[in-house]
Amino acid sequence: MEFSAGFVSVSVSVVAAVGFLLLAAVALLASKKRRQEPPVVGTIFHQFLNFQRLHDYHTELARRHKNYRLLSPFGRQLYTSDPAVVEYMLKTNFSNYGKGSYNYENAHDLFGDGIFAVDGDKWRHQRKLASFNFSTKSLRDFSGAIFKNSASKLANTISSLANTDQMFDIQELLMKSTMDSTFKIAFGFELNCLDGSNRRGSEFAKAFDASNECIMLRYVNAFWKIMRFLNVGSEAALKKNLKVVDEFVYKVMDIRINQGNIETDKKDDILLKFLEESKNNPEKIDLRYLRDIILNFVIAGKDSTAGTLAWFFFLICKNPSVQEKIYQEVKRVIEPNECVDFAEFSQNIRDESLNNLHYLHATLTETLRFFPAVPLENKVCFSDDVLPGGYNVSKGDIVFYQPYAMGRMEYLWGEDAEIFRPERWLDDEGVFQSESPYKFVAFQAGPRICLGKEFAYRQMKIYAAVLLYFFQFKLRDEQKDPIFTRSSRARFLISSIFMEFSAGFVSVSVVAAVGFLLLAAVALLASKKRRQEPPVVGTIFHQFLNFQRLHDYHTELARRHKNYRLLSPFGRQLYTSDPAVVEYMLKTNFSNYGKGSYNYENTHELFGDGIFAVDGDKWRHQRKLASFNFSTKSLRDFSGAIFKNSASKLANTISSLANTDQMFDIQDLLMKSTMDSTFKIAFGFELNCLDGSNRIGSEFAKAFDASNECIMLRYVNAFWKIMRFLNVGSEAALKKHIKVVDEFVYKVMDIRLKQITNQGNIEIDKKDDILSKFLEESKNNPEKIDMRYLRDIILNFVIAGKDTTAGTLAWFFFLICKNPSVQEKIYQEVKGVIEPNECIDFAEFSRNIRDESLNNLHYLHATLTETLRFFPAVPLENKVCFSDDVLPGGYNVSKGDIVFYQPYAMGRMEYLWGEDAEIFRPERWLDDEGVFQAESPYKFVAFQAGPRICLGKEFAYRQMKIYAAVLLYFFQFKLRDEQKDVHYKTMTTLQIDQGLFLEVFSR
Structure with missing residues (x-):
């Protein structure tokens, strides 16, 4: 939340919001013309909020309305699942609906003037040639x-x-295999992606897929034209990948052209057929055009078939009786010889046999009904028109039809529309019966119906027949649902989705680009004042492009410059890894750098007026109270007892997994356990997240985590204020979660307040939780502390104590599993220092841990600190400058500037840590006697520094050392997958993305 104050500047909320309101007003005035239009059921912001489940969201809307609209400030969007409308666009008035210039401009670098990017004469020319070639027996035999x-x-x-x-991963193998077959048919050339034997071919395949992905990114990145101009990010990558693609393709084409004495059976690939045509029509077909034509065939034939087959295997694994029926049909129809091998079986498959595999054909078609290769398509309207149903459309409007949603409509498929039932495609004799192509739109329809439809079915049936005859398939994890990803075409979500859908969803590109250029001009004029500033090394767009590896990107920049700037049209951002600058902000001129109103506004619903959200008097008041309470022996003893109890409970949970070959997510268990201990210290209340025995407590914990996530989303969502006003999406969820959090917290506070009031019924040791201590203080200062303020203070403690400790411990276990000698040294140290009794259990061992013992665990302390050097809990922090100033080094900063300091990057700097900065070496923290030696808090900034240094630092170390000592004394841990890379999530705190899965063994 700290870092996002600057990073979120990529958003264009102000400009976009104004633009949206103006355009909405225009839309309202226009509505007075009484056009007949479908009902409005939402806005493009709803699509943004439902992006990860976009097609299911559209399906929900389509169940309520066959035709509907979503409001957009950037163009009119109509959506239909009505076969009559689909038929009208794709057939009846075909000439009025097409690709349009928007898709052509975005896709041209890869698709060129190929059939999927063009309309008009070029489309007709290619369609005519392709129709002839696809109908020839030679191509059918060659491809077969x-x-x-x-x-x-x-x-x-x-x-x-x-x-x-x-x-x-069956999908990955299918992708490689279909790339091989499609390329061979297209170019007559062996690519060998599946076995990787052709290095150049594999390089082409990777570059081809990467190019497709870069093209897709244009549909969700409003600034791609600027990036192309600057040759940065995905546009630089696209240029590089296209060079590889084009060099390879032109080389293959050149080889094929120069094969003058080529045998007849070598001339069946599509390239040579078009080369023959180019001799007859040299004015129509040049090499660039040929390249476009053939690559469009590759694009069409590769991912869509592989994606459909992947869904096919998913569905038959979920429905094993269907898998068995297909196997029996294949065995009966193809009648292989005994002891047949794969190649011989494949050669035995005749077209007549394929035509008789009716149940397999039905299953593939039922798969496409549920998961069409292109789940959302659009057509751009070329001139004003009226659709069936009387709905008006204007020139430039985009009309979406929805194969995914249509496949789930009861009014089209009956009451069992949501049930996977291949039999719906068979007549009483078991013969396949097709449906109207305007109802089942998986292959489009009308003049643009997919020419490769029969080729696709043939390929899928051959693959399925071979694989299901020899093998039985099962899902590795029966409980895990597949998800849509954002990769290129047909990897569960097709690039076409982005191409089509984003024509309207492109959102704020025009307004933002104009704003950026104007503000850039202002910045250039301002530079004439000759302020001394760090070098500019990039723009905020680079941060957007590197978002998934943001901290590593910052580290690369910090290696080149201790201080640098990233250009932004929405505010000045300075970045530092210089301890002198850090000390100046956090200590020397502390009063001039703080949270500012931006962070306060974003976090107020959850953080309230708590210590992490405020500056000034409120911060000083809470800091004073917290400093006193954190220094008391009673809180130290109370928290210590809770840490030990939580650690023994966690050990009990892990014990049930030891030596069983079961993997488990250590990060998930740590998150639950630290939530329990932190809440107990804060409120004196047992939450029991780890064992799940307290239903209301678990509901609070979930709502608390969800609220924290919704707050974080505000830093990357430019439209959260509009969403809050409309009470939709994450803001509606936040409101709901905060209600659960507040009801639970106020109830606990009320119980504790009554207990304190009725002191005769409460034991002394029950008054050591932080809430009780602040309740006592509130009696002395009722004008300063009310119940809302108390709630804010205590919840801020929970926020500070939960994820940070658990996240650090998760990274600690990752690093000691990667460095087993370190794990063994910690075990030996724990055994030597704590000296437990024989046959001791978890609880008894935990209780035996004394503060003196913890203080003597120097190697463990060093390992935890080395973990925090590499993976600080808060990897990027910022301070807002309150008045003009000059930083060490002479750099000017102005009021409102945001200065970032970078704990993650600083922990990797050789000029701070020496040549072995990138090596995990706990010994760097120990002197010659093996005693821990601290570093300057302005060099090692994991706990902040200066007046705002983390008050809970020693508490955190104590908790982590207790957990580590208990777990490592009883267990040895190993990574489940030694080869798998571990990545962080880019969020407020540094957590391991998708958890850390370990195996555990009893010692």
Whole structure:
């Protein structure tokens, strides 16, 4: 939350909001013309909020309205699941609905003038040539032989995994295999992606996929044209990848052109057929155009088939009786010889056999009904029109039709529309019966219906027949649902979705770009004042592009410059890894650098007026009270007892997993356990998240975590204030979660207040929690502390004590698993220092841990500190400058500037830590006697420094040392997958993305 005050400047909330309101007003005036239009059911902001489940969101809307609209300030969007409207656009008035210039401009660098990017004469020319070639027997036989060969190669690869208990990604193998077959048909060239034997071919395949992904990014990145101009980020990557693609493709084309004495059977690939045509029409077809035509075929034939087959395997694994029926059908229809191998079986598959695999055909079609390769399509209206139903559309309007949603409509498919039932496609004789292409739109329809439809079915049936004849498939995790990803075409979400959907969703690109250019001009004029400033090393757009690896990106910049700037149209941002600057802000001129109103406004609903959200008198008041309470022996003893009890409970939980070959997420367990201990210290109340026995407490914990996440979202969502006003999306969720949090907290506070008032019924040791101490203080200062203020103070403590400690311990376990000698040294130190009795249990061992023992665990303390050097709980912090100033080094800062200091980057700087800065070495923190030696808090900034240094620092170390001592004394930990890279989530605190899965063994 600290770092986002500057980083969120990428948002264009002010400009976009004004633009939206103005355009909404225009829309309201226009409505007076009484156009007949579908009902408005939401806005494009709802699409943004539901982006991860976009197609299910559209399906929910389509159940209520066959035709509907979503309001947008950047163009009119109509959505339909009505077959009559689909037929009208795709057939009846085909010439009035097409791709339009928007898609062409975005896709041109890769798609060129290929069939999927163009309208008009170019489309008609390619369609005519493709229609002729796709109808020839030679291409059908040529492609069939390739499909069979590719299927047998894939079966060979899978065979090596059968019965070994190894899991594998069937989608990845299918992607590689279909790339091989599609490229062979297109270019007559062996790519060998599946086995990786052709290095250049593999490089082309990677560059091709990367180019497709970069093209997709244009549909969700409003600033891609600026990036192309600057040659940075994904646009620089696209340029580089296209160079690889084009060099390879032109080289292959050149080879094929120069094969003058080529045999007849070598001339069946599509490239050579079009080369023959180019001789007849040299004015229409040049090499660039040929490249576009053939690459569009590759784009169409690769991911869509592989994606559909991946969903097919998912569905037949979820429905094993269907898998068995297909196997029986294949065995009956193809009638293989005994002891047949993969290649021989594949060669035995005849077209007549494929045509008789009705149940397999039905299952593939039912798969496409549920998961069409392109789940959302659009057409741009070229001139004003009236759709069936009487709805008006204007030139430039975008009309979306929804294959994904349409496949789930009861009014189209009956009451069992949501049930996977291949039999719906078969007649009483078991023969496949097709449906209207305007109802089942997986292959489009009308003049633009997919020419490769029958090729796709043939390829999928060959693959399925070969694989299901020889193998039985099961999901590795029966409980895990597949999700849509953002990768290129048909990897559960197709690039076309972005291409089509983003035509309206592109949001604030125009307004933001104009704003950026104007503000950049202002910045250039201001620079004439010759302020002394750090070098500019990039823009906030670079941060956006590097968001998933943000802290590593900052580290790369910090290696080049201790102090630097990133240009932003929305405020000045300075970044430092210089301890002198850090000390100046956090100590020397402390009063001039603070939270500021921006952070306060974003966090107020959850943090309230707590210590992490405020400056000035409120901060000083809480700091004074907290300093006193944190220094008392009673709170130290009370918290110590809770840490020990929580650690023994966690050990009990882990004990049940030891030596069982079960993996578990240590980060998840640590999060629950630290929530329990922190809440007990804060409120004196048992939450029991770890064992889940307190239902209301668990509900609070979930609502608390969800609220924290919603607050964090405000820093990356430019429209959260509009959403709060409309009470939608994450803001509606935040309101709901805060209600749960507040009801629970106020109830606990009320119970504790009554207990204190009725002191005869409360034991002394029950008054050591922080709430009770602040309640006592509130009696002395009722004008300063009310119940809301108390709630804010205590919840801020919970926020500080939960995720940071758990996150650090998770990284600690990751590092000691990667460095088992360190783990062993800690175990030996714990055993030597604590000296437990024989046959001791977890609770008894925990109670035996004394403060003196903890103070003598120097190597453990050093290892935890080395962990925090690499992975500080808050990896990026900022301070807002309150008045003009000059930083050490002579750099000017102005009122309102945001200065970031970087604990994550600073922990990796050689000029701070020496040449071994990137090496995990706990010994750097120990002197020659093995005693821990601290560093300057302005060099090691994991706990902040100066007047705002973390009050809970010693509490955190004590808790982490107790947990580590208990767990490492009884258990040895190993990573479940030694080869798997671990990454962080880019959020307020540094947590491991998707958890840390370990195996545990009793010592």
